Amino acid sequence: MTHPLFDLTGRVAVVSGAASGMGRLTSLAFAEVGADVVLLDINEAGAQETAHEIEKLGRRALPLNCDISNADQIRAAYERVDNELGRVDVLSNIAGEGIRNDPLELTEDEIQQVMQNLVVGRYICTQEAAKRMMAQGRGSIFSIVSIAGLSALGRNHIAYSMAMGAVAAMTRELSTEWSSLGVRVNAIVCAQIMNEDLRVRIAADPVLGASYLRGLPIGRMGDPSDIKGPAIFLASDASGWMTGALIPLDGGNLAKNVSGSHPGMPAAVPN
Numbered sequence: 001m002t003h004p005l006f007d008l009t010g011r012v013a014v015v016s017g018a019a020s021g022m023g024r025l026t027s028l029a030f031a032e033v034g035a036d037v038v039l040l041d042i043n044e045a046g047a048q049e050t051a052h053e054i055e056k057l058g059r060r061a062l063p064l065n066c067d068i069s070n071a072d073q074i075r076a077a078y079e080r081v082d083n084e085l086g087r088v089d090v091l092s093n094i095a096g097e098g099i100r101n102d103p104l105e106l107t108e109d110e111i112q113q114v115m116q117n118l119v120v121g122r123y124i125c126t127q128e129a130a131k132r133m134m135a136q137g138r139g140s141i142f143s144i145v146s147i148a149g150l151s152a153l154g155r156n157h158i159a160y161s162m163a164m165g166a167v168a169a170m171t172r173e174l175s176t177e178w179s180s181l182g183v184r185v186n187a188i189v190c191a192q193i194m195n196e197d198l199r200v201r202i203a204a205d206p207v208l209g210a211s212y213l214r215g216l217p218i219g220r221m222g223d224p225s226d227i228k229g230p231a232i233f234l235a236s237d238a239s240g241w242m243t244g245a246l247i248p249l250d251g252g253n254l255a256k257n258v259s260g261s262h263p264g265m266p267a268a269v270p271n
Contacts, residue, residue, distance in 0.1 A: 002033065005238040009034030012085045013235060014078075016068050016125060017095030019046025021195045022144065022227045026092050027061075028053060029228035030235060036060040038081050038088075040074075040125075041095065042067050060085070068095040068121040069113075078128040087136060090235040091129035093122045093143035093167075098160025111159050118163035123170060130174070130183050138182040141174075142234045143167050145187045147250055168246055175244030184243040188230050191215070191250035193222030210266040217252035217262040 013030040017023030018039035024046070027037045031054040039054075041047040044065050051061035062084055066077045081088060096118040099110045126141055133139025148157050149164025168187060175185040192198065192212045198221075202209040212221060230249055233239050248254050256262070 003238070006232055006236045007034055008090070008232075008236060011035045011089035011235075012038065012081070012087050013090035013092065014038040014040065014081065014088055014125075014129060015092045015094060016040040016066070016122075018050050018063070019043035021094075022190075022193065022224045023092075023094040024050050025224045025227050026094060026231045028057075029231050030090065030092075031057045031059040031061070033232055033236070034059070035090065035235070036085060037062070038077070038085065039063040040066040040068065040077055068125065069117040071121070071124045074121065074124045075128060078132070082132075088129050088132040089136075089139055091126060091139070091141045092231060092235070093125060093141070096122065096163075098157070098163065100156040100160065101158075102156055103158045106159055111162075114159040114163050115166070118160070119166045119170070122167060126170075126174065126185075130178055133183045134178070134181050140184045140186075140235050140239070142186045142188060142231070143171060145171070145189045145246060147189055147191050147248075147253060150189060150246070150254065171246065172244050179243040184234075184239070186234050186239070186243060186245045186247065188227070188234070189246050189248045189250060189254070190227075191222060191248075191253040193224060193226065193249075195224070213266050214268070215253050215256060216250075217256055217265075219262075219264050220251070222249065222251060 013035045015023055015027045018027045019041035027039055027050050030037050036059050037054055039047045039050050047063035051063040054061035064077045066073045099114050145168050146164045148161040149168045171185055171187040
């Protein structure tokens, strides 16, 4: 039996990046515990596939073509939500990509593109959700933050890391501003969760995969389905007195000292 604290029946959740990966799994998780789900993504076909899976669960899905870096598209999407579903109870900010480039070669345009995608777009999405949540007296917002926003990765991640650090700060600031108005704001801090881009990079550089595993005491890479539990928890009444938190979903990465070791840890591979 599912505990009623985790029940999202009658609530509407908005998920950006819902066509694939963690966004898709988060959307399905919300539907599995009763929510209707708004699916924001530029991948229309993928969003439609997620919508079909949600409808099989007996919940309503509203797939919307939305570029999360485009403020006008975000606002138009929320107007559709107002007209078709009438409320917003949960927002999950997952969409957004970074650009990797040598810090000495990184251009202003590249920095601005990453910030627009990962920070400004998410802020507009959050702002629109919060307006509706405050009007109804409650709501829960959470964003995905990479560990790159809390500790350095190197490997040309500078623009991505700066953006993720900004999202972490945004989480704390908006929690402080809005929690007394009924809107909780949290973040899930992710380490290496497998996706297609990461799979390609590891296939091209096996040393990279071993490097990741050396930092993961749990002994495996993350899977997109690992997001389900924390997502349901933060969206639901089970986390009703939790706000401003940055919750690690990292296989123990942040807890482990760089000089530490764990059973089964891959041997160091020289460059």
